[in-house]
Amino acid sequence: MGVRLRTTLTATAAVAAALCLASIALFAALDSSLTASTKELAANDAKEQMRVLKAESGPGHAGDGKGMVPPLEKGAVPPGGEGPLPGSAAIGEDDGLPVPDEAVLVVRRTFETEDGPVTVFGKASKAPALAAMTTLRNLLIPGVPALLAVVALFTWLAVGRVLHPVSAIRAKVADITAHGLHERVPEPDTRDEIAALARTVNATLDRLQTSVDAQRQFVADAAHELRSPLAILRTRLELARPAEKPLATAALDDVARLQSLSADLLLLARLDAGEPLPRAEELDLAQVVAEEAVRKRPRPDVHVYLDLTPDLLLHGSADQLRRLVANLVDNAVRHASTSVHVTLTAPGDHAVLDVVDDGPGIPPEHRAIVFDRFTRLDHARTRDTGGSGLGLPIARDIARAHGGTLQVVPHSPGARLRAVFPLSGRSVAYPLGDLAVRAPSRTRLTTTRPDAGHSTS
Numbered sequence: 001m002g003v004r005l006r007t008t009l010t011a012t013a014a015v016a017a018a019l020c021l022a023s024i025a026l027f028a029a030l031d032s033s034l035t036a037s038t039k040e041l042a043a044n045d046a047k048e049q050m051r052v053l054k055a056e057s058g059p060g061h062a063g064d065g066k067g068m069v070p071p072l073e074k075g076a077v078p079p080g081g082e083g084p085l086p087g088s089a090a091i092g093e094d095d096g097l098p099v100p101d102e103a104v105l106v107v108r109r110t111f112e113t114e115d116g117p118v119t120v121f122g123k124a125s126k127a128p129a130l131a132a133m134t135t136l137r138n139l140l141i142p143g144v145p146a147l148l149a150v151v152a153l154f155t156w157l158a159v160g161r162v163l164h165p166v167s168a169i170r171a172k173v174a175d176i177t178a179h180g181l182h183e184r185v186p187e188p189d190t191r192d193e194i195a196a197l198a199r200t201v202n203a204t205l206d207r208l209q210t211s212v213d214a215q216r217q218f219v220a221d222a223a224h225e226l227r228s229p230l231a232i233l234r235t236r237l238e239l240a241r242p243a244e245k246p247l248a249t250a251a252l253d254d255v256a257r258l259q260s261l262s263a264d265l266l267l268l269a270r271l272d273a274g275e276p277l278p279r280a281e282e283l284d285l286a287q288v289v290a291e292e293a294v295r296k297r298p299r300p301d302v303h304v305y306l307d308l309t310p311d312l313l314l315h316g317s318a319d320q321l322r323r324l325v326a327n328l329v330d331n332a333v334r335h336a337s338t339s340v341h342v343t344l345t346a347p348g349d350h351a352v353l354d355v356v357d358d359g360p361g362i363p364p365e366h367r368a369i370v371f372d373r374f375t376r377l378d379h380a381r382t383r384d385t386g387g388s389g390l391g392l393p394i395a396r397d398i399a400r401a402h403g404g405t406l407q408v409v410p411h412s413p414g415a416r417l418r419a420v421f422p423l424s425g426r427s428v429a430y431p432l433g434d435l436a437v438r439a440p441s442r443t444r445l446t447t448t449r450p451d452a453g454h455s456t457s
Contacts, residue, residue: 011155034129046109046122181209220269226262264390271397277317285312292325308344312351313424316402324398327391328355335359351421358414367408
């Protein structure tokens with residue numbers, strides 16, 4: 001339950017409780033006031049009856065000699081009786097109850113006369129009081145829910161207006177990635193806690209960007225500085241004397257791995273920095289894939305099969321795209337049992353590159369972490385021929401730099417890695433998911449690696 005909904009419900013419940021208590025108090029106060037007014041009217045009626053009796057009877061004839069007024073109407077005490085007439089409701093000098101089936105209030109008043117005390121019963125209609133209570137009830141029954149609805153609406157709108165900057169901040173923070181630390185959250189013009197939150201987030205992003213930039217610069221500088229010493233070391237090892245050749249050969253392998261690692265780190269630093277694509281041009285993606293996929297690799301027992309759709313024009317860097325294809329095919333060959341299939345299709349406005357091997361595959365729980373840097377699965381370590389755990393992260397960053405995506409697609413047996421690129425003239429990368437490959441009729445190029453003894457057609 002969101003803050004907006006919780007606040008609205010809390011405010012509405014509080015107002016509802018307050019209105020219920022106020023309504024009960026209002027009903028009680030109004031009933032008490034109307035009852036007192038009705039009693040006062042009945043008492044005045046008793047006084048008026050006594051005045052009329054005195055005026056009509058004259059002196060000495062105000063009563064019947066027994067302290068009772070002769071029956072004038074319903075509610076008076078009968079002559080010689082000890083109580084009110086049947087149907088009256090006199091219960092005391094100042095109390096009264098409505099006569100059954102009639103909305104009247106009867107009160108008893110005792111007056112001192114020359115002939116002794118005389119009791120008179122006065123009455124007043126309770127209709128005005130009942131009408132007032134009914135009117136109040138008819139107003140409160142629909143009015144309270146309507147007022148609660150208004151309170152809920154205004155609370156919802158007010159809280160939404162207050163939380164709108166928070167939503168903007170959240171959306172912006174969600175969009176900021178390691179490649180977009182230069183972006184900042186919007187700061188509202190208000191001088192409240194939300195504006196302070198936005199300023200704090202932006203200050204944190206400033207510090208984070210400074211730290212990340214320093215780290216990237218360090219990696220780039222270290223990788224760049226390592227290139228010259230490694231090249232010199234490689235040259236000296238290659239010029240080793242014949243007696244030192246076995247040792248030099250093993251050392252050359254290590255130097256080659258160090259050179260490859262330094263080159264990978266330098267490329268990652270450039271990709272992280274968001275540098276423009278080097279020598280970007282419009283190129284035929286099928287040609288780039290074919291040239292790189294058929295390159296000779298350490299495992300001649302693994303056959304690489306190509307099924308490519310030609311004339312797929314893509315705007316990008318040929319060097320980086322070759323690196324992407326090389327990393328994907330190298331990874332597939334390293335883990336394959338017997339074969340690797342490279343497929344390039346064009347469903348819709350995008351080019352789809354699939355690299356499939358028949359190896360052990362990638363477990364579902366590892367399909368995300370394989371793109372983390374320096375990550376290698378346990379089953380890959382026993383047969384790793386020099387992988388540093390940077391091949392797939394570099395391939396993913398290259399795909400993103402070209403407006404595309406790279407992901408692991410469920411496949412059995414083996415693993416399927418899919419890269420999707422927008423073709424020239426397009427802008428948005430194909431969404432993630434298991435994209436169905438349904439290309440239109442096209443010319444097929446099917447080939448295997450020539451070094452494996454297979455023909456190319």
